[in-house]
Amino acid sequence: MAIEVTAAVLRGFRQPFVLETLRLEAPRDDEILVRMHSVGICHTDVKITHGYLPVPLPVVLGHEGAGVVEAVGGAVHGIGIGDPVVLSFSACGACPACRQSHPAYCDQAAALTFSCRRPSDGGTPLRAADGPVQGYFFGQSSFATHAITTAATVVRLPRDVPLWLPGVLGCGVQTGAGTVLNVLRPAAGESLAVFGSGTVGLSAVMAARLRGVAPLIAIDLLPQRLALARELGATHTVLAGPGTDVPGALRAATAGRGVHYSLDTTNDPVVVRQAFESLGPRGTYAHVGGGGKDLVFPGSHLLPGRTITGVVQGDSHPQTFIPQLLDWQRRGEFPFERLITRYPFTAINAAVADMEAGRCIKPVLVFDQTAMP
Ligand SMILES: [Zn+2]
Ligand SMILES: [Zn+2]
Numbered sequence: 001m002a003i004e005v006t007a008a009v010l011r012g013f014r015q016p017f018v019l020e021t022l023r024l025e026a027p028r029d030d031e032i033l034v035r036m037h038s039v040g041i042c043h044t045d046v047k048i049t050h051g052y053l054p055v056p057l058p059v060v061l062g063h064e065g066a067g068v069v070e071a072v073g074g075a076v077h078g079i080g081i082g083d084p085v086v087l088s089f090s091a092c093g094a095c096p097a098c099r100q101s102h103p104a105y106c107d108q109a110a111a112l113t114f115s116c117r118r119p120s121d122g123g124t125p126l127r128a129a130d131g132p133v134q135g136y137f138f139g140q141s142s143f144a145t146h147a148i149t150t151a152a153t154v155v156r157l158p159r160d161v162p163l164w165l166p167g168v169l170g171c172g173v174q175t176g177a178g179t180v181l182n183v184l185r186p187a188a189g190e191s192l193a194v195f196g197s198g199t200v201g202l203s204a205v206m207a208a209r210l211r212g213v214a215p216l217i218a219i220d221l222l223p224q225r226l227a228l229a230r231e232l233g234a235t236h237t238v239l240a241g242p243g244t245d246v247p248g249a250l251r252a253a254t255a256g257r258g259v260h261y262s263l264d265t266t267n268d269p270v271v272v273r274q275a276f277e278s279l280g281p282r283g284t285y286a287h288v289g290g291g292g293k294d295l296v297f298p299g300s301h302l303l304p305g306r307t308i309t310g311v312v313q314g315d316s317h318p319q320t321f322i323p324q325l326l327d328w329q330r331r332g333e334f335p336f337e338r339l340i341t342r343y344p345f346t347a348i349n350a351a352v353a354d355m356e357a358g359r360c361i362k363p364v365l366v367f368d369q370t371a372m373p
Contacts (some may be wrong), residue, residue, distance in 0.1 A: 002023050002026060003026075004024075005144050006144065006145045007020060007133070008144070009059070009060055009062075010049055011058045011127070012138075013049065013051035013057075016349045017143065017352075019346060019348075022060075022126050022127060023126070024125055024144075024146055024147075025127075025148065026071065027073045027148055028120065030075050030076065030151070031073045031149065032079060032083060032085075032151060033070045034065065034067040034087065034140075034146065035068050036144065036146060036147060036151060036367055037068065037163035037164065037371065038067075038165075038367065039064055039065045039143060039345075039364070039365050040064030040167045040340075040362055041064070041170070041348070041364075044063070045061045046352055047290070048061060051368070052256060053290075056116055058128070058133045059137060059245065060133060060141040060143050060144050061137050061141065061143050062137065064168050064169075064171050065086070065087035065167050066087070066157075066163050067085065067142075067163065069083045069085055070146070076144045077151070079151050079156065080240075085154040085155060086154065086155045086169055087140040087142055087153055087167070087196050088171070088174070089104065089138055089139065089313055090108075090251040091109065091152060092107065092113035102317075103318070104313035104314070105315070109263070109312070111137070113137075115136075116134035116141070118151070119136075119150070123229055126141070135148065138153075138171075139152075143345075147282060147342050155170075155323065157323070161326065162371070163371070164371040167364060168340065168364060170318070172203065173203045173336050174316045174321055174322060174325065175313055176202065176203030176205075177204065177207040177334070178207075178314015178315055178316040179314045180192070180317060181210075182321070183309065183314070186208060186213045188213070189212065190260040190261065191214065191254050191260045191261070192219070192262065193217045193259045193261070194208070194219065194229075194263050194264040195262065195264040195271050196266040197219075197228070197363075199287060199339050199362045201220070201229075202229060202232055205337070206233055207232025208233065209232065215235045215252060215261070218247070223239055225358075228361075231338075232338070236249075236253045238250070246274050246278075247274055249276055258279050258281070259278050259279060259280060260279075261283060261320055262278050262283070262285045262290065263286045263335075264286075267289025267290065269294065269296065273296065276297050276308065277298075277301060278302065279321075281305055283307070284307040285307070285309070287310045288314075340361075340362050340363075340364050341360035341361070341362065342365075342372055342373055343363055343364070344369060348365055
């Protein structure tokens, strides 16, 4: 049976989200209905509101949802009503990358993420009074009280996890942590420079601290973010900006050799070049920024065995990686809760404004007012 849901609808680029009552179809055989408890706001959502990524309108965005399963289709196995879940990204499960446990590089990734169409028939489960609204963004569209998704998109959680917490693992946190733990794989005593101290960068810092990385250098424009980076494990910080010789500061931190690994989260071509040029011989630079900006490097800098690699979603396998991150959080070893500021769902536009102004790092919208601090 279809239900009424409250969703934050984007009806035009560079316009605010509008809270609307929509009809959401019942889950089909291969689908799951999740009642959302919280959803993180990611820069990808915000970039789309500015028109930087083409998605069909009107649309419900949101791709860091956490909630409880309310209904399951007849063909779904392993997930039941009442299960707490995180919603992550969608993958087909059948292509070579999926079969090799690298679902972030699924052949169908672009369509499953940005087409905002149901994989089975290209339709949408959401409808407003004046016509269809696109859903299935990242396989979820979780800026809504309820979402239809697929079993492949959800990760089951322990029953005692507070559900304002884990949604952010579904994209931003696993991107930063996975880039370090799944791709760069630094050894204890190797060095890493992380450019940008937002959710992705600080998650990378926390993951690198777990591995004993040193020196572990965070670079950002905001002093308060660098202070937090230090608390989360950075051994050195560099306040970037006019007059700062960032490459010089990195050489000084590594006795002139350059870093073993670097990672840029800003997607600013000037910063990316600094991140690449900060590498020592045989070093690896990881590029996680979205968007189609041209990057320019001196080719000669590659020759001493240096590597550039692109990374999506930290090359994570969410079904195993998200429970691992949550376990470390519970032991106090990976305190990603410190990145989160909670807002009522109805304050979505204020939360986006605070994020863009640097007043918070990771806004999480909560649907249940009792989950507000
Ligand atoms: Zn696939
Ligand atoms: Zn995201």
